[in-house]
Amino acid sequence: MTTPLLQVEHLRVQPPGAERPILEDVSTVIRAGERVALVGPSGAGKTTLLRALNGSVRALSGRILFNGIQLDDRSSRILRQVRRGMAVIPQKHDLVENLKVYHNVMAGALGRWSNAHALRFLFWQTASELDEARHALDRVEMANKLHDSAGKLSGGQQQRVAIARALVQKPLLILADEPVASLDPRMARQVLELLCKLAEDDGVALLCTLHQPELAREYFPRTLEMRDGKLTTDSAGQAPVAPTRSAGEAPAWTPGNA
Amino acid sequence: MSDWSNAWSTLVSFFPPDLSLTYLWALRGPVLESLGMTVGAMVLAYVLSLPIGLYLGMRGPGSRPILWLLTSLRAIPDLTLAIFCVIAFGIGPGAGLLALAIFYAAALGKVLADLFQTAARGPMAALRATGASRAQVALYGLLPLKLSDVITYGSYEFECAVRSSVIVGAVGGGGLGAELVGSLNAFDFQRSATIVLILVLMVALIDFAAFHFRRRPRWVAILIPFGAYALYALWPHNITLVHAAHTIAGMFPPTLPAKAWATLPTLLLETVEMAVFGTLLAVALAIPLGMLAARNLTPFWLAIPVRRALEVLRAIPEVVWGLILVAIAGIGPVAGIWALGLHSAGCLGRLFAESFENVPVAPVNAIASTGASRLSIATYATFPLAIGPLAIHGLFRLEWNMRQATVVGMIGAGGIGQALYEAQQLFFYPRMMAYLIITWLVVLLVDALSQHTRRRLDGAHLAIEERVH
Numbered sequence: 001m002t003t004p005l006l007q008v009e010h011l012r013v014q015p016p017g018a019e020r021p022i023l024e025d026v027s028t029v030i031r032a033g034e035r036v037a038l039v040g041p042s043g044a045g046k047t048t049l050l051r052a053l054n055g056s057v058r059a060l061s062g063r064i065l066f067n068g069i070q071l072d073d074r075s076s077r078i079l080r081q082v083r084r085g086m087a088v089i090p091q092k093h094d095l096v097e098n099l100k101v102y103h104n105v106m107a108g109a110l111g112r113w114s115n116a117h118a119l120r121f122l123f124w125q126t127a128s129e130l131d132e133a134r135h136a137l138d139r140v141e142m143a144n145k146l147h148d149s150a151g152k153l154s155g156g157q158q159q160r161v162a163i164a165r166a167l168v169q170k171p172l173l174i175l176a177d178e179p180v181a182s183l184d185p186r187m188a189r190q191v192l193e194l195l196c197k198l199a200e201d202d203g204v205a206l207l208c209t210l211h212q213p214e215l216a217r218e219y220f221p222r223t224l225e226m227r228d229g230k231l232t233t234d235s236a237g238q239a240p241v242a243p244t245r246s247a248g249e250a251p252a253w254t255p256g257n258a
Numbered sequence: 259m260s261d262w263s264n265a266w267s268t269l270v271s272f273f274p275p276d277l278s279l280t281y282l283w284a285l286r287g288p289v290l291e292s293l294g295m296t297v298g299a300m301v302l303a304y305v306l307s308l309p310i311g312l313y314l315g316m317r318g319p320g321s322r323p324i325l326w327l328l329t330s331l332r333a334i335p336d337l338t339l340a341i342f343c344v345i346a347f348g349i350g351p352g353a354g355l356l357a358l359a360i361f362y363a364a365a366l367g368k369v370l371a372d373l374f375q376t377a378a379r380g381p382m383a384a385l386r387a388t389g390a391s392r393a394q395v396a397l398y399g400l401l402p403l404k405l406s407d408v409i410t411y412g413s414y415e416f417e418c419a420v421r422s423s424v425i426v427g428a429v430g431g432g433g434l435g436a437e438l439v440g441s442l443n444a445f446d447f448q449r450s451a452t453i454v455l456i457l458v459l460m461v462a463l464i465d466f467a468a469f470h471f472r473r474r475p476r477w478v479a480i481l482i483p484f485g486a487y488a489l490y491a492l493w494p495h496n497i498t499l500v501h502a503a504h505t506i507a508g509m510f511p512p513t514l515p516a517k518a519w520a521t522l523p524t525l526l527l528e529t530v531e532m533a534v535f536g537t538l539l540a541v542a543l544a545i546p547l548g549m550l551a552a553r554n555l556t557p558f559w560l561a562i563p564v565r566r567a568l569e570v571l572r573a574i575p576e577v578v579w580g581l582i583l584v585a586i587a588g589i590g591p592v593a594g595i596w597a598l599g600l601h602s603a604g605c606l607g608r609l610f611a612e613s614f615e616n617v618p619v620a621p622v623n624a625i626a627s628t629g630a631s632r633l634s635i636a637t638y639a640t641f642p643l644a645i646g647p648l649a650i651h652g653l654f655r656l657e658w659n660m661r662q663a664t665v666v667g668m669i670g671a672g673g674i675g676q677a678l679y680e681a682q683q684l685f686f687y688p689r690m691m692a693y694l695i696i697t698w699l700v701v702l703l704v705d706a707l708s709q710h711t712r713r714r715l716d717g718a719h720l721a722i723e724e725r726v727h
């Protein structure tokens with residue numbers, strides 16, 4: 001519960017032509033199994049932070065250590081290794097609508113499958129693979145949609161499939177971007193309850209962006225607040241700025257294996 | 259005046275087409291050869307271009323040079339490639355098949371790469387975020403996201419390939435094209451008309467098949483055994499690479515005699531003129547035809563036959579129109595202008611009809627509510643509203659005709675294409691090579707110019723530098 005899982009140090013993200021950075025000197029630590037809400041007004045940089053954490057956006061400076069591995073987006077091996085351990089639930093769900101639900105769910109396993117396995121599963125699925133997909137869907141109460149086309153689902157159903165995809169990935173950390181932004185208050189609570197329960201059951205850390213501080217307080221033991229690209233408050237009371245360390249120094253925790 | 263009456267009597271001698279059973283039965287071989295060439299070449303082209311397209315769609319390392327190679331290969335017209343393959347591998351459907359396969363592999367590779375690069379970003383990013391490899395993201399993202407577009411463009415290219423199979427046949431690639439040239443040379447015009455009719459039917463058949471493939475993509479798989487068999491049956495068996503290499507080596511270094519250099523500007527100008535006048539002719543024909551084919555402007559009993567007529571114009575490729583028109587009007591740019599004009603009128607007519615049908619309803623209704631007649635609604639609302647898309651289609655067509663003008667030149671319509679063809683007929687291979695390179699450069703230049711204009715129209719947009727892997 002106390003092992004640091006993700007350590008972000010002085011992260012700065014600035015697009016090539018832009019005058020000001022989107023993220024400026026962001027530092028924080030997330031421990032294994034911890035549930036953290038990231039709140040802040042629209043445009044604060046929450047989505048960009050999540051994207052930077054899994055190497056989808058290039059950082060100008062700073063560093064990210066995940067499970068003992070330093071993220072280096074120039075090495076596709078390291079990038080894939082880090083991404084495998086971090087499941088993303090994107091705000092727009094981003095399913096591949098022309099594929100079946102089971103394809104989308106099992107896409108979470110791509111990081112550990114070989115290319116040949118991936119190609120085979122596209123056309124021919126074994127019973128045990130379908131069982132794995134069904135089990136994940138069952139946890140989000142969608143098992144009856146296993147064989148549907150992903151494009152035919154409603155927005156809420158697509159979100160649950162995206163959550164099932166994240167579960168199949170068996171990650172150490174789930175990054176959820178505005179999972180309740182477009183839902184009414186009752187549905188919002190349902191989804192947050194589900195996410196928190198799933199994370200707790202699997203012992204997975206959860207970093208979830210929200211823009212309602214009251215929901216953050218209710219469901220998350222710890223809240224980070226972001227404003228204009230900077231982390232301004234951390235409810236855990238820790239200094240939001242990590243202690244500076246020289247580059248050669250060994251990390252303070254034991255490196256896990258991915 | 260006697261020119262005109264001559265042309266008229268030649269035209270009349272095409273009718274009625276020879277529909278005797280003996281002749282139709284005799285055509286079964288050439289028809290199967292042309293179809294086999296098409297299916298075989300397209301299966302090969304797909305097998306080659308799909309992985310290339312996916313790789314370029316993922317922007318794998320080295321994408322730029324590969325894309326450049328495809329673009330430059332694509333700038334060699336199908337007829338030119340066929341001439342080349344016939345010289346290198348001998349007369350017959352094998353050479354035609356190879357020419358088609360090379361041309362369409364490059365064309366499809368480029369089209370697929372462009373398509374795949376426009377795949378929705380969100381799902382692609384979500385797949386990458388699972389730690390999937392590049393190949394896995396291509397399989398689970400690019401392919402399913404773009405499948406319907408791949409089928410649409412693929413079947414469009416297939417339709418083009420049927421027409422191309424007749425074109426490559428005309429210069430020694432076998433099949434219906436060889437048959438057509440034979441009948442024209444023998445002044446057996448009623449039989450030429452039969453062959454053109456069969457070509458139109460073949461294009462309609464492919465159109466029909468493509469419509470069904472689009473609805474049931476799995477059925478595309480039935481083409482694979484046919485294609486494999488055609489490849490086996492038509493592949494040039496006596497393909498001696500040594501001989502081919504020797505022949506090609508004989509074309510180097512490309513040389514043009516001083517006199518040919520002096521005529522080069524005139525030839526190029528003639529080619530450009532052919533393209534410009536052919537396009538103007540096409541636009542002039544396509545505006546009234548397009549209006550007559552538009553369902554919102556014309557009652558259906560008139561619109562439907564006009565649509566069919568446009569399809570016939572379109573089904574007959576420029577080169578086939580050119581062969582017929584050279585027989586009717588004699589060698590020269592007039593035949594070329596009409597060849598480009600008639601085929602393009604078919605293509606533009608359909609596009610124009612769609613543009614007329616797609617104009618916004620509100621302003622048209624506003625004019626209609628004044629009690630205006632059908633014609634005044636068309637001239638005051640529909641036509642002005644459609645002028646933008648019309649201009650864009652016309653410009654695209656001009657670009658296309660620039661390329662086709664060199665091609666119809668090769669069958670006697672003048673310009674640089676004709677010079678190329680004459681050099682080939684006289685076995686002046688180094689000279690032919692020189693003309694080949696010049697036409698290739700012209701096409702590349704035209705492509706680059708039009709792409710540059712399009713880019714400037716699109717405008718540049720800055721975005722965060724996204725990691726693609």
Ligand SMILES: Nc1ncnc2c1ncn2[C@@H]1O[C@H](COP(=O)(O)OP(=O)(O)O)[C@@H](O)[C@H]1O
Binds near residue numbers: 041043
């Ligand atoms: N691809 C991009 N290129 C340039 N600027 C961007 C890009 N994406 C986001 N931004 C800018 O970064 C800021 C933060 O955006 P975002 O991370 O989406 O905020 P949030 O998720 O907190 O609403 C915004 O001002 C936005 O305009």
Ligand SMILES: [Mg+2]
Binds near residue numbers: 046
């Ligand atoms: Mg956001």
